[in-house]
Amino acid sequence: MIWVFILSLFFFLLIGAPVAIAMLSSAIVMLVALGLFDTGILGEYLIKGANNFSLMAIPFFILTGEIMNAGGVSKRIVDFASAFVGHIKGGLGYVVIISGVIFAGLSGSAVADTAALGAILIPMMMAKGYNKNSSTGLVAATGIIGTIIPPSIPMILFGVVGGVSITKLFMAGVVPGLIIALGLIVIWYFVSKKDHSATLPKATAKEKWTAFVRAFWALLLPVIIIVGLRGGIFTPTEAGGVAAVYALIISFFYKEIKWKQLPKVFVEAAKTTGVVMFVAATAIVSGYAITVAQIPKELVDFLSGLTANSTILLFIIMLFLLIVGCVMDLTPAILIFTPVLLPVVTAVGIDPVYFGLLMVINLSIGLITPPVGTVLYVGCGISKISIVDITKGILPFLLVQMAILFLLVLFPDLVTVPLSWFTE
Amino acid sequence: MEKLLKVLNGLLNGIIVIVLASMVALVFFNVVLRYAFHLSITWSEEMARYLFVWVIFLGAIVASKEKSHLGVDLLIGSVPRKFQKILYFVSNSLMVFVLILFIDGLLKMIELNKMISGPATGIPEAVFYLAGVVASVFMIAICVVQTIRFVFFNQDAPDWAKPKKEWRETK
Numbered sequence: 001m002i003w004v005f006i007l008s009l010f011f012f013l014l015i016g017a018p019v020a021i022a023m024l025s026s027a028i029v030m031l032v033a034l035g036l037f038d039t040g041i042l043g044e045y046l047i048k049g050a051n052n053f054s055l056m057a058i059p060f061f062i063l064t065g066e067i068m069n070a071g072g073v074s075k076r077i078v079d080f081a082s083a084f085v086g087h088i089k090g091g092l093g094y095v096v097i098i099s100g101v102i103f104a105g106l107s108g109s110a111v112a113d114t115a116a117l118g119a120i121l122i123p124m125m126m127a128k129g130y131n132k133n134s135s136t137g138l139v140a141a142t143g144i145i146g147t148i149i150p151p152s153i154p155m156i157l158f159g160v161v162g163g164v165s166i167t168k169l170f171m172a173g174v175v176p177g178l179i180i181a182l183g184l185i186v187i188w189y190f191v192s193k194k195d196h197s198a199t200l201p202k203a204t205a206k207e208k209w210t211a212f213v214r215a216f217w218a219l220l221l222p223v224i225i226i227v228g229l230r231g232g233i234f235t236p237t238e239a240g241g242v243a244a245v246y247a248l249i250i251s252f253f254y255k256e257i258k259w260k261q262l263p264k265v266f267v268e269a270a271k272t273t274g275v276v277m278f279v280a281a282t283a284i285v286s287g288y289a290i291t292v293a294q295i296p297k298e299l300v301d302f303l304s305g306l307t308a309n310s311t312i313l314l315f316i317i318m319l320f321l322l323i324v325g326c327v328m329d330l331t332p333a334i335l336i337f338t339p340v341l342l343p344v345v346t347a348v349g350i351d352p353v354y355f356g357l358l359m360v361i362n363l364s365i366g367l368i369t370p371p372v373g374t375v376l377y378v379g380c381g382i383s384k385i386s387i388v389d390i391t392k393g394i395l396p397f398l399l400v401q402m403a404i405l406f407l408l409v410l411f412p413d414l415v416t417v418p419l420s421w422f423t424e
Numbered sequence: 425m426e427k428l429l430k431v432l433n434g435l436l437n438g439i440i441v442i443v444l445a446s447m448v449a450l451v452f453f454n455v456v457l458r459y460a461f462h463l464s465i466t467w468s469e470e471m472a473r474y475l476f477v478w479v480i481f482l483g484a485i486v487a488s489k490e491k492s493h494l495g496v497d498l499l500i501g502s503v504p505r506k507f508q509k510i511l512y513f514v515s516n517s518l519m520v521f522v523l524i525l526f527i528d529g530l531l532k533m534i535e536l537n538k539m540i541s542g543p544a545t546g547i548p549e550a551v552f553y554l555a556g557v558v559a560s561v562f563m564i565a566i567c568v569v570q571t572i573r574f575v576f577f578n579q580d581a582p583d584w585a586k587p588k589k590e591w592r593e594t595k
Contacts, residue, residue, distance in 0.1 A: 016500035016584075017515040018493040024522050040536070043529025047552050050477045053469055059479060060448065234455055241451030266441040267486065274483020275492055281480065329494055372498065 001293040004033055009336070019332040020282040027282075027289040034293060042285060049284030050277060053237055054160050058108075058280075059273040060240025061151045064247045065107030065116075066265045068218070071251025074116045076215040077102050083211035086200030090192025092125045093138055094185065100142035101181050104149035105222025106243070108156070109272075110330070110367050114143025114375045118382040130197045132383055133393030138188060140379035140390065141397035142181075144364040147330065149177035151225060151243070154334045154363065156236065157280055158356045161287060161338045165353065166236045167229050168423055172357045174226070175418035176408060180361075183400040191396060217250045230422055276331055283335030296343035303344060310348045314355075314409050317341060318362055322402070325366015329374055333363045354415050358408060365401050368394055433489075440482050447475040467544040474545070477552050481559035488566045491582055501584035508585055509575045516571040523560040523567075530556045 008029040012022035024042065031037040068074055081098040085091050096117060103113045118139045125135040147154050150170030159166035203211070212219075225243060228234050234242060251257040290296070307313055324333050338359070345355045367375040370391050379390050408414050450465075450472045457463040487493050500511045530553045537549040573580040 012515075012518065013496045014499045015515045015518075016495060016497060016511050017518050018495045020493065021515075021519045021522050024526070025518060028522070028525070039525045039529035040532040041529065042526050043531075043533040043553060043556065046526065047477065047530070047533070047556055050480045050555075051473050051552055052476075053473055056447070056451070056472060056476045059444065059476070060451070063444070063448065233459075238451055238455045241448055242455055244448050245452045263437060263441050266444050267437050270440045270444055270479050270483035271486040271490065271492065272483070274480055274485070274487045275494060277480040278484045278487070279494055327498065328496070332494060372496065 001030065001033070002295050002298050004030055005290065005293070005295055019329070020279045023279070023282040023286045023332070023336065027286040030286075030289040030293050034289075036292065041288070045285040045288050046281050049281030052160060054166060054235075055156065055277065055280060057151070057156050057166070057237040057240040058153050058276060059269060060237065060244045061108040061153060062112070062272050062276075063266070063269040064240070064243040065109060065112040066269045067244065067247040067251055067257070068106055069112070069116050070257055070261050070265050071247070072254065072256035073218045073247070073251060074099075074103065075120055076254070077218055078117075078120050080211045080215035080219070082200055083203040083208045087202035089199060090130075090188060090195065090197065091199050092121065092128060092130060092197070093135070093188040093192050096121050096125075096135075096138055096142050097181055097184050097188065100139075100145055101149065101178070102219065102222065104146045104177060105151075105225065106218070106247075107146060108151040108153040110144045110146040110364055110375050111378055113146035114140055114378045115382070117143060118379060122382050125197075126383075128198045128200075129195070130192070131195050131393070132385060133389045134191050134195075134396075135393070136379045136383040136385060136390050137393030137395070137397055138184065138191075139382075140368050140375050141184060141394055141401065143375050143378070144367050144401075145177050145180055147364045148173045148180065148357075148361055150174065150229070151236070151240065152360065153276065154330055154360045155356065157276075157331065157334050158338050158360060160280075161283060161335060162342045162352060162356065164342075164356055168353045168419070169356050169360075170229060170236065171226075171422035172353050172415055172419045173360070174422065176357060176361060176404075176415060179414070180401055180404055183404050184397055187396050187400050217253070221246055221250075226422075279332055280335055283332075283339075286336070287339040290339050296340055299340060300344050300347050304347070308348075310345075310350055311409065313348055314345065314350060314358070315406075317345070318358065318405065318409055321359065321362045322366065322369070325363050326369045327372050328366070329372065330363045330367055333366065334359065351412075351416070353419065354412055357415055358405065361401075361405055361408070365398065365405065368398055436482060436485065440479065440486070443475045443482070444479050447472050447479065450475070467542075470542045470544040471547075474542070474547055474551055478555045481555040484559050485562045485566070488563045491570070497582075497584040505585070512582070513571060513575050516567050519567055520564050523564050527557055527560045530554075530560070 005026060009022060009026040012025045078099045081095040085094040100117055103116060107113055122135060122139060150173050152173060155169040156166055159169050221243060225239050228239055303313060342352060346352055367373050370376060370387055376390055380387055450468045454465055454468045500508055534550045534553045540549045541547060570580055
């Protein structure tokens, strides 16, 4: 049955059907093959997939990101980072990384973060004589921290489909996200050495203070989200609602958004929600088909014959997902493979939160691997360079991110120990 | 015709703004009431879920209109125009077929659940399923129009059918 699933899904994807339709079609094929097909199942499970309070966090965090960008809040964060590290050699690169980490704490989407970072920082870096390919590569590589540091849309999807605590997944992402940022800083130090780039003038203590004050309310939001979730003050969905209202209030407070802009912001957020959630809802249908066809059991039997060692198993799965990430977008990959792989890893005693984090990091890296890399295309679009050029520029950052991923596979303590600080 | 489409579009956007804004407000005020006044509105979560299902399906209509649904264009983006048209026709026919099955299933569920209402709000469950019906009907219409325009008149080309450079810039 597993072959029916894989072959039909890839057939439908390859002829160019939208992912949601391809998933529904392959679910229909499986259910027909099992003799269980009824259109009522489609209607019931699609709506069941959409009618979910936890998933409601997704439109809220998308909306928060849209408001932050429309309201000039992103610019204030970049100015804040520039005041502190702009004068160092290669300083704008560090500004990218620091702002990227803060953006990651405000929004849950790598694409949105990359677009926001790139729109502000790439023109600045070009003006100061930085290498175009490596600057764009750095922005794209930093953008994917957006889905690793909470909030994170793929983590919400993984949590709902896999029945894993979203709050725990969020908390698990904090430290690995920072480790990745650290890795990027180290690589950027070596990459930017070769550039003949100009630095920004050193900010005085007074200017630093002003930049901090100007960004203060925006910087507070990631803190509110993490503290609120850790303290059990609100659920991830409520955190999203609070974040959206908070973003709206500070944008008006900063006088950087007008009432006139709001309808467009809301419709854009609804469109993105429609795209993500339509796939998510169809994934519930195919998840149902996968379960009744007992595909996870088939896979467990196959893999347990291959190896009994959980680290080796995880290693194989990670390699497989990296390949998947090259040809598939993050959202569909999470939705398709979570119901298939999660039972396999829990069968050998791997913690679902730990696995969820690795899966999200892995498939986020997939966003910057060609030929299909959504974040890569966002970077190309902003810098007007080709996919080959950006691939050259991003390679060192991509390699360090993969190295960190496998480090986390070899040393689970890097994830589980900080997680226990955040969740006792 | 042009005018009707414009009115429909404005209506769609207007409803989306109201629905999404109410959803945010419901969830936000529930948190505020809980901590500031130790109160909780029992119907808030359920109401928000009704609105959510509608946001998803209305958003899906907008995404269809703007051709932003996720898809893999690896093959279809690299074959000659003639095959592109054939693949586009086949995959869109599949989409229409699946959406018709979906509508059929939704109508069954509406019939089955016609006596059931949400326990806290009293809104019929059918309202959930209706969102799917509305979205599917509009998505089928949009899909048919887009297919005819591209396959027979070479208009309204999807992103992958544009020259590579232009494609990258619109992304």
